[in-house]
Amino acid sequence: MFVVATAALILVYGTITIVNLPVDVLPDLNRPRVTIFLEANGMAPEEVETIAVTPVEVAMNGAPGVKSVRSNSAVGLGMIYVDFDWGTDIYRARQIVAEKLQAVELPANISPVMGPVSSIMGQIMNISVSGDSTSASDLRTLSDFTIRRRLLSIKGVSQVISIGGEKRQFQVLLSTERMRQFDVTVDDVEYALQKSNLSTTGGFFDRYGSEVLIRSVGWIEEIEDVESIVVAYREGNPILLCQIAGVQFGAAIKRGDGSLNGRPAVIMTVEKQPGGNTVEITDAVVKACDEIQSSLPPDVKLNPHIFQQKDFIQNSISNVEE
Numbered sequence: 001m002f003v004v005a006t007a008a009l010i011l012v013y014g015t016i017t018i019v020n021l022p023v024d025v026l027p028d029l030n031r032p033r034v035t036i037f038l039e040a041n042g043m044a045p046e047e048v049e050t051i052a053v054t055p056v057e058v059a060m061n062g063a064p065g066v067k068s069v070r071s072n073s074a075v076g077l078g079m080i081y082v083d084f085d086w087g088t089d090i091y092r093a094r095q096i097v098a099e100k101l102q103a104v105e106l107p108a109n110i111s112p113v114m115g116p117v118s119s120i121m122g123q124i125m126n127i128s129v130s131g132d133s134t135s136a137s138d139l140r141t142l143s144d145f146t147i148r149r150r151l152l153s154i155k156g157v158s159q160v161i162s163i164g165g166e167k168r169q170f171q172v173l174l175s176t177e178r179m180r181q182f183d184v185t186v187d188d189v190e191y192a193l194q195k196s197n198l199s200t201t202g203g204f205f206d207r208y209g210s211e212v213l214i215r216s217v218g219w220i221e222e223i224e225d226v227e228s229i230v231v232a233y234r235e236g237n238p239i240l241l242c243q244i245a246g247v248q249f250g251a252a253i254k255r256g257d258g259s260l261n262g263r264p265a266v267i268m269t270v271e272k273q274p275g276g277n278t279v280e281i282t283d284a285v286v287k288a289c290d291e292i293q294s295s296l297p298p299d300v301k302l303n304p305h306i307f308q309q310k311d312f313i314q315n316s317i318s319n320v321e322e
Contacts, residue, residue: 023278036113037079038052038053038077040107040109043075048076048077066084066096090117116158116271118158118159122274122276123269123271126267128301128306129142129147129266129302130263134300137165137251139265140162140266146295146296147302148268150292154284156281158273159270160270162266164257168250173245182234189245192230192232200215200218202214226241227240282309286304
């Protein structure tokens with residue numbers, strides 16, 4: 001009876017273990033890794049390597065627990081991969097990297113940023129956002145500010161990366177002839193733009209025993225707000241930006257694009273956190289996409305089925321069962 005009871009307990013324990021066993025395409029066989037991004041707009045790869053990447057690499061090589069440091073320099077962007085010993089807690093590794101970054105001296109316009117805590121093989125699915133009559137800029141805006149934020153709130157999702165569409169931005173098209181006429185330089189325009197898009201506080205005043213806040217709202221919302229920015233004063237008269245430049249909405253310069261079945265689209269890549277259950281996270285993302293679809297314009301289609309690692313997992317398990 002003792003042997004039978006022990007066998008029954010082992011059977012129950014084994015069944016529970018199998019049911020809760022996480023299943024993935026491949027085991028996570030990589031060391032804990034911290035990725036550092038160095039954005040240096042306008043710099044060539046050689047400059048990025050010399051000015052930004054090399055100082056950070058030197059600092060990381062002396063960090064405790066670091067096994068290897070690799071880097072990749074491209075136009076305007078440097079990426080550094082810091083690999084730690086097996087078994088190192090990823091949050092301790094990120095703390096070590098953050099402490100080392102504080103001691104690195106970089107140009108004022110370059111700020112190192114650590115990537116999210118994500119599985120190295122964690123790109124679990126792709127989602128397409130396409131529309132018949134919706135513009136490419138509106139598709140990208142929906143992807144970045146509506147769909148992406150909803151997906152990032154799902155447990156187990158570490159990052160959502162969008163490619164394609166058009167990133168909307170205010171574009172100031174300077175006229176050199178008008179600038180020469182009003183004696184205005186590019187530095188004057190840049191300084192005015194930087195200082196204009198700000199909100200400040202004026203403290204508060206007491207009204208019938210209640211504190212009333214005083215605000216000075218200066219956020220730019222429309223093209224007219226940009227056109228009304230004062231760039232300089234000449235003989236006591238303000239020079240507005242619209243007098244020396246044209247302002248319009250436009251698309252940022254593209255370094256890649258997305259498409260679906262030969263038509264322009266925004267492609268969103270979903271990455272999971274280390275140790276996350278791919279099947280469960282995929283099901284949660286698909287459910288969220290169905291909920292988001294009802295709030296999108298009628299012609300915009302959200303397709304979460306163009307690529308899923310979940311399909312490989314289910315097919316593999318089915319083949320083993322057969």
